[in-house]
Amino acid sequence: MKFQKKISSTTQGIPMSSLPDIIFMLLIFFMVTTVLREVDVQVQYSLPEAVSVEKIDNKRLLSYIWIGSDERIQIDDSIIPVGSISNIAYQKRMNNPNVIMSLRIDKGSRMGIVSDVQQELRRADALRINYSALVKL
Amino acid sequence: MFRKKKRPMAEISSSGMADIAFLLLLFFLVTTTIDVDTGIDLVLPPWVDNAEQVAVKSDNIANLLVNEVGDVLLDEKIIGVPQIKEEMIARIKANPKLIISYKTVRDTPYKIYIDVMDQLKMAYEALRQEYSREKFGLPMDQVNEEQLQEIRRTIPQRISLAEPTQAEA
Numbered sequence A: 001m002k003f004q005k006k007i008s009s010t011t012q013g014i015p016m017s018s019l020p021d022i023i024f025m026l027l028i029f030f031m032v033t034t035v036l037r038e039v040d041v042q043v044q045y046s047l048p049e050a051v052s053v054e055k056i057d058n059k060r061l062l063s064y065i066w067i068g069s070d071e072r073i074q075i076d077d078s079i080i081p082v083g084s085i086s087n088i089a090y091q092k093r094m095n096n097p098n099v100i101m102s103l104r105i106d107k108g109s110r111m112g113i114v115s116d117v118q119q120e121l122r123r124a125d126a127l128r129i130n131y132s133a134l135v136k137l
Numbered sequence B: 001m002f003r004k005k006k007r008p009m010a011e012i013s014s015s016g017m018a019d020i021a022f023l024l025l026l027f028f029l030v031t032t033t034i035d036v037d038t039g040i041d042l043v044l045p046p047w048v049d050n051a052e053q054v055a056v057k058s059d060n061i062a063n064l065l066v067n068e069v070g071d072v073l074l075d076e077k078i079i080g081v082p083q084i085k086e087e088m089i090a091r092i093k094a095n096p097k098l099i100i101s102y103k104t105v106r107d108t109p110y111k112i113y114i115d116v117m118d119q120l121k122m123a124y125e126a127l128r129q130e131y132s133r134e135k136f137g138l139p140m141d142q143v144n145e146e147q148l149q150e151i152r153r154t155i156p157q158r159i160s161l162a163e164p165t166q167a168e169a
Helices: A019-033 A082-095 A111-123 B017-031 B081-094 B110-136 B145-154
Strands: A062-067 A073-075 A078-080 A100-105 A128-132 B038-043 B061-066 B072-074 B077-079 B099-104 B159-161
Touching (some): A019 B017, A078 A082, A100 B038, A111 B110, B081 B110, B110 B145
Parallel strands (some): A062 A100
Antiparallel strands (some): B061 B072, B072 B077
């Protein structure tokens, strides 16, 4: 008597026809989850350089304040007067108590305006700040 | 009677689709730049309505003054910006309780302010690094979180920001 190995009639193998769909899904997932929140910066600035700079690990905590070379101040998408910084900063702190205000200040600015901004931030109790600076090589 | 001739369905070969999708994915992966924000961290003092004057022994204060053209005065003596680091290291070693009172005028350029702040930060960084090596035998980026906290506690950054004054005309 001959023993014969049973061979199943179905073909083995993973169907490859849905592979593009899976990859498209991945692509779309990444495209959707990527946050492209690019704020139009309306002021001109060039950052100062420093040696002892630290990297900011948590970008979600950051909130930016720009001060341009013409001493205009921008937060989010609008140019604002100095006096309204404290209100905005207070709102930001309400939403996120650990907010770090990143000050992107033109290196030619005067300390007067920088100090005014800092006083406003103190008033709003947003005390963690970061002077944005480039790494000096 | 007319009968439509049956034709085989036109087909697009879909085997290349996966490759196209892969190419797109790779393109986005490669072109996305994640720029890291760098800067100098600082914690502002809390706002108080009636600033309480706290008397500090004058021995424990280093007065750092910067004028509108960027000359730096350290305790009434003029000092070059690159020398601040070494000077401060020596002073903090001599007196660990030293508070640096950093004052500018309203017309001081921000660049000079950052340069001086950078020097102060570098001085503290060097001191912490030294402490870390002495105490734990490791550079600061290799110690654990607890040790890092201890280093920060032992050598706190005592920088007092005074409000800029109007330059005298």
